[in-house]
Amino acid sequence: MTPGARVAAAIEVLDSYLSGTPVEQALTGWARGHRFAGSKDRAAIRDHVFDALRRLRSAQALGGGTDGRAVMIGLLRGQGLDPAELFSGEGHAPAKLSDAELAVNAQMSRAEALDCPDWLLPQFDRSLGADADTVLGSLRSRAPVFVRANLAKCTREQAASILAEDGIEAQLCELAGTALEIVKNPRKIKLSRAFLDGYVELQDAASQAVIEALDIQPGMRVLDYCAGGGGKALAMAALGAYVTAHDLSWERMKDIPDRAARAGVSIQRVRNSDMVDLSGFDLVLADAPCSGSGSWRRAPHGKWLLTSEKLEQIYAAQRDILTAMPDFVCSGGTMAYATCSVLTDENSAQVQAFLSRNAGFSLIAERQFTPRDGGDGFYIAQLTSS
Numbered sequence: 368m369t370p371g372a373r374v375a376a377a378i379e380v381l382d383s384y385l386s387g388t389p390v391e392q393a394l395t396g397w398a399r400g401h402r403f404a405g406s407k408d409r410a411a412i413r414d415h416v417f418d419a420l421r422r423l424r425s426a427q428a429l430g431g432g433t434d435g436r437a438v439m440i441g442l443l444r445g446q447g448l449d450p451a452e453l454f455s456g457e458g459h460a461p462a463k464l465s466d467a468e469l470a471v472n473a474q475m476s477r478a479e480a481l482d483c484p485d486w487l488l489p490q491f492d493r494s495l496g497a498d499a500d501t502v503l504g505s506l507r508s509r510a511p512v513f514v515r516a517n518l519a520k521c522t523r524e525q526a527a528s529i530l531a532e533d534g535i536e537a538q539l540c541e542l543a544g545t546a547l548e549i550v551k552n553p554r555k556i557k558l559s560r561a562f563l564d565g566y567v568e569l570q571d572a573a574s575q576a577v578i579e580a581l582d583i584q585p586g587m588r589v590l591d592y593c594a595g596g597g598g599k600a601l602a603m604a605a606l607g608a609y610v611t612a613h614d615l616s617w618e619r620m621k622d623i624p625d626r627a628a629r630a631g632v633s634i635q636r637v638r639n640s641d642m643v644d645l646s647g648f649d650l651v652l653a654d655a656p657c658s659g660s661g662s663w664r665r666a667p668h669g670k671w672l673l674t675s676e677k678l679e680q681i682y683a684a685q686r687d688i689l690t691a692m693p694d695f696v697c698s699g700g701t702m703a704y705a706t707c708s709v710l711t712d713e714n715s716a717q718v719q720a721f722l723s724r725n726a727g728f729s730l731i732a733e734r735q736f737t738p739r740d741g742g743d744g745f746y747i748a749q750l751t752s753s
């Protein structure tokens with residue numbers, strides 16, 4: 368496919384997304400209907416679509432409309448490119464720009480220019496102060512790809528060498544002692560020996576830094592209360608902890624056995640109904656459900672799906688999870704609360720509210736990562752019971 372034809376395909380996918388189809392479904396639907404498209408074409412179209420979702424508001428303003436065509440025109444303008452070069456009307460490229468499209472002269476509000484929903488901007492300002500614009504700005508660009516070296520099987524340097532055998536170039540990342548940033552051929556990772564034989568796992572660098580902050584020791588008894596697909600459970604098991612994984616949804620933990628087998632570690636999963644029998648963990652980690660505001664580079668559609676009502680439900684879930692955690696911690700043990708959000712109301716405000724309800728706990732450490740640190744935005748607080 369020509370570059371112009373790829374843009375035309377991205378417009379189709381964006382129109383489907385903008386009419387209510389979830390983005391992954393819109394991409395799969397397009398690929399099914401266009402089987403001639405090769406993997407490189409599909410990857411390029413996906414990149415256009417995700418670039419557009421990261422900058423949806425500014426692209427619509429710069430493109431002078433709300434549909435997929437306007438979004439792609441505005442995206443290219445926002446990237447400093449001349450859309451007329453790709454909107455050539457030749458072959459399968461989109462039709463030439465109309466006079467109205469050529470005449471667009473966008474005057475953007477601050478929220479539009481930062482690609483932030485209006486109602487969320489005050490939250491970012493309250494949470495990040497003078498850094499709000501920089502953090503929102505960084506959420507408008509692609510995230511780097513990171514892997515975690517599985518210390519249960521190799522050192523970080525060995526992991527980098529094994530990746531190199533498959534032409535994947537990795538650099539040491541300062542954010543965490545296990546983290547490697549993939550600087551060449553990131554799309555090859557899942558087919559590489561390093562991945563298939565469990566030497567590396569895909570995991571954001573800040574997510575790895577959160578685990579590093581917990582100072583996991585071999586033999587520690589750890590409960591991962593919101594284990595999901597097991598990213599953090601695997602990282603803790605690789606450091607020698609005995610990890611029990613729980614999630615409100617059993618289904619979400621379905622890949623843990625295969626991932627653990629690949630990594631050469633063992634993780635025990637526990638059902639909701641069996642939680643009453645558990646107690647006495649050295650560490651209870653809750654990587655709680657959240658807005659995902661720290662990871663909108665990776666999942667930009669989350670930014671546009673969030674509403675103030677959904678955020679209220681998220682606060683309530685976070686409060687309930689914090690309230691449940693003390694039952695599982697041993698005396699003198701640690702409770703760790705994490706989110707991939709940069710919003711204070713999901714982070715320190717939740718922890719302070721918990722502390723005001725639970726006099727027996729005190730805060731021992733707290734850190735807010737933002738994309739300015741290199742990885743996703745992440746918050747971690749460690750509390751101990753006295």
Ligand SMILES: C[S@@+](CC[C@H](N)C(=O)[O-])C[C@H]1O[C@@H](n2cnc3c(N)ncnc32)[C@H](O)[C@@H]1O
Pocket residue numbers: 592593594595596597598599600613614615616619654655656657684687688
């Ligand atoms: C941020 S994700 C966890 C990601 C995971 N820790 C990882 O590193 O791959 C949050 C998880 O919390 C789970 N969850 C939501 N409400 C919960 C609750 N009340 N109790 C336990 N888990 C819950 C969700 O199903 C979701 O899998």
